[in-house]
Amino acid sequence: MKNITNKLINISQECAAVTKNGKNDYHNYSYTQAQDVAKAINSAFTKHRIASTVSHEVLHFDTTTNKSGKEERIVTVKATVTLIDTETGEYVTTTGLGSGQDLGDKAVMKAETAALKYAYIQAFNMSCCGADPEADLSVDERMIGTDVQKPRKTIQKPASTTVQTCSSCTKEISPNIAEYSQRIFNRPLCIACQNRH
Structure with a gap:
């Protein structure tokens, strides 16, 4: 496999x-x-x-x-x-x-x-x-x-445009991947390292 x-x-x-x-x-x-x-x-x-x-x-x-x-x-x-x-x-x-x-x-x-x-x-x-x-x-x-209470709108900060590196293998990762990884793993990780974790 x-x-x-x-x-x-x-x-x-x-x-x-x-x-x-x-x-x-x-x-x-x-x-x-x-x-x-x-x-x-x-x-x-x-x-x-x-x-x-x-x-x-x-x-x-x-x-x-x-x-x-x-x-x-x-x-x-x-x-x-x-x-x-x-x-x-x-x-x-x-x-x-x-x-x-x-x-x-x-x-x-x-x-x-x-x-x-x-x-x-x-x-x-x-x-x-x-x-x-x-x-x-x-x-x-x-x-x-129609009386369902709708959630308040929150303002999201724009994703960072600076290039980041994976904290595990030091490979460069896009801002979107870094942002997602930060939310899920509390640190920037590339996709391969996210899958390993």
């Missing part, structure tokens, strides 16, 4: 962070789009000769009634992703879970998209610039009303 794991470390380094280009105008928040995750992953996979296959499994399907009295479908899906090194045949699998809720027929598609997006984000330790799925209030507001 040495060849594929080395490639996956390189992919993790190249896909360390994804920006939040999506904008929900109704609730006024930004989010990481599935297409941006796919674009970063596909580019790295092609470069390092990694093929992937995906299968989805519906784990749960239910209906609920929102505050307007309309029935919504709620679906939870598991995405199983197989990553194959096309040069050696070595492969690894990873999974992700996603849920989708919709008035119409899009609940399964929303769940599949979320499951695949988070399978990649978690497998490659991708930082989504503070994106947190628990911060989405849209479902809460539909279910219990």
Whole structure:
């Protein structure tokens, strides 16, 4: 498994962070789009000769009634992703879970998209610039009303533009990787050293 794991470390380094280009105008928040995750992953996979296959499994399907009295479908899906090194045949699998809720027929598609997006984000330790799925209030507001208290906006300091080095191997790292590592490990680490820790 040495060849594929080395490639996956390189992919993790190249896909360390994804920006939040999506904008929900109704609730006024930004989010990481599935297409941006796919674009970063596909580019790295092609470069390092990694093929992937995906299968989805519906784990749960239910209906609920929102505050307007309309029935919504709620679906939870598991995405199983197989990553194959096309040069050696070595492969690894990873999974992700996603849920989708919709008035119409899009609940399964929303769940599949979320499951695949988070399978990649978690497998490659991708930082989504503070994106947190628990911060989405849209479902809460539909279910219990519009009196959900929204969190106060916080001002984030811009990432440092100075070049930093890994505190473990002294390799140069980008400001985004350094910032993420500082939050998680309390010191700047490159992707490879983060994986070791």
